[in-house]
Amino acid sequence: MTRLIAFAALVALGAGAAHAASPAMSTDHLAVVDLDSDGKVSVTEYRVMGSNVFILLDGDVDHQLSETEAQAIPVVLFQEMDADHDGFVSRVEYDTQILADFGAADLDGDGMLN
Numbered sequence: 424m425t426r427l428i429a430f431a432a433l434v435a436l437g438a439g440a441a442h443a444a445s446p447a448m449s450t451d452h453l454a455v456v457d458l459d460s461d462g463k464v465s466v467t468e469y470r471v472m473g474s475n476v477f478i479l480l481d482g483d484v485d486h487q488l489s490e491t492e493a494q495a496i497p498v499v500l501f502q503e504m505d506a507d508h509d510g511f512v513s514r515v516e517y518d519t520q521i522l523a524d525f526g527a528a529d530l531d532g533d534g535m536l537n
C-alpha cells in the first residue's frame with residue numbers, strides 16, 4: 424500500500440498525524456475504504472475516500488489545501504502533490520495524486536486493490 428492510501432485511511436479513522444506517516448496499512452484500514460465490504464477497494468471507492476478526506480481537510484472551503492490545513496499529511500507528500508509549487512494543493516493536484524497512487528498500488532492492474 425502506498426503512503427497516500429495509508430494517510431487517507433488514517434485521517435478517516437481519526438488517527439493523529441503522528442501515525443499518518445506509517446508505511447503500512449492494516450486490514451482495518453482497508454475496511455474503512457472498502458465501502459461495499461467485498462474485500463477489495465475499487466477506484467471508485469478510493470476516489471470517494473480521497474474526496475471525503477479532501478473535504479475534511481479543506482477547512483476554509485476554497486478547494487485547495489494549505490500546509491496548515493494539510494497538517495495530517497506528511498510534508499514530503501504535500502510537496503509531492505503540489506505539482507506547481509505554489510504552496511497549495513489544488514483539487515486537481517490532489518485528484519491527480521490520488522489516481523497516480525491508486526495506479527501505483529494496483530500491482531496487477533485490475534482496477535481493484537486487494
Ligand SMILES: [Ca+2]
Nearest residue numbers: 457459461463
Ligand atoms: Ca469494495
Ligand SMILES: [Ca+2]
Nearest residue numbers: 481485487488
Ligand atoms: Ca483550503
Ligand SMILES: [Ca+2]
Nearest residue numbers: 505507509511
Ligand atoms: Ca499547487
